[in-house]
Amino acid sequence: MSPITDSPSGVIERHIPATAPQEHHVARPSAKAIERQELLDAFAPSQLRWDNLSWVVITFIVGMHVAALAAPFFFTWSALVAALVLHWATCSIGICLGYHRGLSHKSLKLRNPAKFIATYFGVISGEGTPLMWAATHRVHHSRSDKEGDPHSPYDGTWWSHIMWTFVKNTPRKHELLIKQYAPDLAQDATLQMFERTYAWWLWSTAFLLYAIGAFFFDGGALLSTVGLSWVLWAFCLRTVVAYHSTWFVNSATHIWGYRNYDTTDHSRNLWWVAIAAYGEGWHNNHHAHPRLARAGHRWWELDPTWWAISALRLVGQAYDVDDRIPDRNSREADE
Numbered sequence: 001m002s003p004i005t006d007s008p009s010g011v012i013e014r015h016i017p018a019t020a021p022q023e024h025h026v027a028r029p030s031a032k033a034i035e036r037q038e039l040l041d042a043f044a045p046s047q048l049r050w051d052n053l054s055w056v057v058i059t060f061i062v063g064m065h066v067a068a069l070a071a072p073f074f075f076t077w078s079a080l081v082a083a084l085v086l087h088w089a090t091c092s093i094g095i096c097l098g099y100h101r102g103l104s105h106k107s108l109k110l111r112n113p114a115k116f117i118a119t120y121f122g123v124i125s126g127e128g129t130p131l132m133w134a135a136t137h138r139v140h141h142s143r144s145d146k147e148g149d150p151h152s153p154y155d156g157t158w159w160s161h162i163m164w165t166f167v168k169n170t171p172r173k174h175e176l177l178i179k180q181y182a183p184d185l186a187q188d189a190t191l192q193m194f195e196r197t198y199a200w201w202l203w204s205t206a207f208l209l210y211a212i213g214a215f216f217f218d219g220g221a222l223l224s225t226v227g228l229s230w231v232l233w234a235f236c237l238r239t240v241v242a243y244h245s246t247w248f249v250n251s252a253t254h255i256w257g258y259r260n261y262d263t264t265d266h267s268r269n270l271w272w273v274a275i276a277a278y279g280e281g282w283h284n285n286h287h288a289h290p291r292l293a294r295a296g297h298r299w300w301e302l303d304p305t306w307w308a309i310s311a312l313r314l315v316g317q318a319y320d321v322d323d324r325i326p327d328r329n330s331r332e333a334d335e
């Protein structure tokens with residue numbers, strides 16, 4: 001046999017003959033371990049420096065907040081209804097069901113068209129591409145409240161809530177993130193398409209909302225205050241409210257609330273985040289049993305995202321749903 005062969009991982013390794021004299025040296029970390037450490041270092045709070053900020057993300061987030069503050073001055077009832085419907089669609093279906101329980105944890109699988117629609121709603125939440133979101137969340141579970149956690153409140157409350165998003169996402173960081181934490185998802189053609197066209201979906205949705213408001217509720221006016229109302233309410237304010245719902249899961253539910261399970265992190269169950277984030281506030285339950293499709297484990301821990309999963313399963317659009325309810329003393333390994 002040749003001393004050089006392909007390993008299962010695809011990396012060419014050199015086999016040392018059994019008779020070769022053994023050197024005594026300290027074991028070096030593998031290339032994978034070195035790359036993983038490089039990635040975890042890229043998530044450290046010390047990366048938040050003036051020369052390492054993502055001005056695209058900062059401008060977008062600040063701009064959305066300013067526009068959200070302007071929304072009350074352009075109120076219309078139709079825009080309010082659109083904002084409420086889209087808040088549920090993006091936050092519960094897009095982020096909680098699609099990005100989080102579906103992609104990050106594989107608690108369920110979706111058939112098309114539900115798969116495409118849920119992913120689209122995740123994309124227009126403005127919280128990043130599906131691959132980036134799911135992989136970053138997996139880092140959170142693997143390093144929760146330890147060094148390398150992308151957003152632990154024990155590195156600072158504001159850091160965990162919003163400021164961690166301000167750090168530049170270099171191509172190298174993105175490559176390592178997907179390679180290390182989402183190689184299984186990276187092959188998916190739908191996710192690849194959204195990865196390439198992310199910004200297009202976001203901006204065309206804003207344009208579509210303006211067009212719907214102007215065409216159906218303002219007599220087709222080209223310059224329409226109703227169209228503007230739809231953009232400010234159903235795109236900007238809706239996104240900002242959903243941002244903070246998601247970010248409270250990262251910050252508040254690792255600080256306040258009660259614990260059903262004795263996990264190794266500081267995760268908590270917090271009722272008002274559960275309301276704001278469609279069930280994701282039962283975060284201690286989730287860290288104890290990350291693969292389960294339902295986050296509420298007691299009868300009064302209401303989980304609207306689980307209701308949506310159940311409805312999709314009923315019509316055959318969701319399958320392989322992990323619908324177990326664990327007993328109180330059990331805990332799966334977090335990952």
Ligand SMILES: [Zn+2]
Nearest residue numbers: 144267283287
């Ligand atoms: Zn957490």
Ligand SMILES: [Zn+2]
Nearest residue numbers: 104137286290
């Ligand atoms: Zn999770």
